Amino acid sequence: MNLARSLAVLLALSLSLAARAAPPDPIEVAVDAAWEKYRTLQEGKNADYIPALARVDPKLYGISVVTVDGKVFEKGDVAARFSIQSISKVFTLASVIEHSGAKAVLDKIGVDATGQVFNSIVAIEQHKGAEMNPFVNPGAIATTSLVEGATGEEKWARILAIHEEAAGRKLTVDETVYRSEAATNGRNQAIAKLMQAYGRLYFDPGESTDIYTRQCAISVNVHDLAVMAATLANGGRNPVTGKQVVSSANVPRILAIMATAGLYDDSGIWLYQVGLPGKSGVGGGILAVAPGRFGIAVFSPPLDATGNSVRAQRAIRDVSSALDANPYSVKARKGQAP
Ligand code: GLN
Numbered sequence: 001m002n003l004a005r006s007l008a009v010l011l012a013l014s015l016s017l018a019a020r021a022a023p024p025d026p027i028e029v030a031v032d033a034a035w036e037k038y039r040t041l042q043e044g045k046n047a048d049y050i051p052a053l054a055r056v057d058p059k060l061y062g063i064s065v066v067t068v069d070g071k072v073f074e075k076g077d078v079a080a081r082f083s084i085q086s087i088s089k090v091f092t093l094a095s096v097i098e099h100s101g102a103k104a105v106l107d108k109i110g111v112d113a114t115g116q117v118f119n120s121i122v123a124i125e126q127h128k129g130a131e132m133n134p135f136v137n138p139g140a141i142a143t144t145s146l147v148e149g150a151t152g153e154e155k156w157a158r159i160l161a162i163h164e165e166a167a168g169r170k171l172t173v174d175e176t177v178y179r180s181e182a183a184t185n186g187r188n189q190a191i192a193k194l195m196q197a198y199g200r201l202y203f204d205p206g207e208s209t210d211i212y213t214r215q216c217a218i219s220v221n222v223h224d225l226a227v228m229a230a231t232l233a234n235g236g237r238n239p240v241t242g243k244q245v246v247s248s249a250n251v252p253r254i255l256a257i258m259a260t261a262g263l264y265d266d267s268g269i270w271l272y273q274v275g276l277p278g279k280s281g282v283g284g285g286i287l288a289v290a291p292g293r294f295g296i297a298v299f300s301p302p303l304d305a306t307g308n309s310v311r312a313q314r315a316i317r318d319v320s321s322a323l324d325a326n327p328y329s330v331k332a333r334k335g336q337a338p
Pocket of ligand 1: 085086087118119137181188213216280281282283307
């Protein structure tokens with residue numbers, strides 16, 4: 001054997017040893033497989049009731065997983081920016097529950113699923129503004145109205161701050177999306193007024209709706225959402241920055257509302273199939289939390305009839321199932337007496 005040949009054999013041997021020593025992480029395998037599986041899926045349609053959302057490229061598709069020890073696994077359009085929309089409801093709730101306490105959320109907003117679409121006026125009428133929850137628009141605008149602060153500016157500063165702490169970086173508002181929604185949000189303005197009429201709004205209705213519209217236009221990428229989800233998975237502490245964003249005692253309460261109302265009136269189907277508390281936005285993002293393990297987020301703009309991203313739902317379901325992440329799924333113990 002000449003020298004070049006034996007060197008080549010040695011190199012091949014060490015490469016194969018290295019490959020054996022470091023098999024790919026199962027999370028990486030699951031993320032890659034889910035991304036590939038739904039890459040060409042074309043079901044669903046961008047939200048179009050907010051004109052700026054109809055113009056987003058429907059082909060954009062990214063998956064990000066961030067573990068509670070800060071490891072990151074991602075694939076696809078990870079840097080693409082989009083508006084956070086209803087996912088902001090989770091972090092505005094976090095701000096209110098931290099400042100005003102769990103009882104205030106229960107008494108002043110409510111925590112039961114309405115069983116109605118997220119911007120239902122029938123749901124308000126049914127309960128005279130009571131028994132909403134922070135993830136349907138009436139309860140969400142009421143939650144925004146409850147954020148600490150004497151002025152709209154103070155409330156907005158707190159809302160932006162908690163989003164930034166959960167994402168671990170400075171965030172900005174997509175002004176095009178904000179203006180587009182502000183010009184067409186008559187229904188949300190009506191919802192806020194009606195909630196005020198029932199004594200269930202805690203700040204000026206016009207200003208509350210405007211701040212709510214602004215929070216929905218916060219610009220994020222799928223990595224930001226995964227870090228935000230991982231913060232909840234990690235007992236409220238951002239696993240990348242180490243900052244305690246939400247107290248550990250409040251996290252299970254936030255996750256409970258995500259489980260019952262995070263995917264609107266399809267929340268039951270979602271929990272049945274996936275088991276992870278999640279939250280979707282009409283911008284095409286969904287985040288989900290595997291408590292004690294990881295946060296996952298997927299971005300893909302086309303939505304189903306309920307308003308949830310089609311590819312995001314399927315990709316999260318696949319990754320969660322591949323990693324056995326359903327917190328309700330427990331192996332039976334062996335050897336116990338019947
Ligand atoms: N800003 C949107 C609205 O209020 C958010 C809705 C959503 O993401 N489901 O209609």
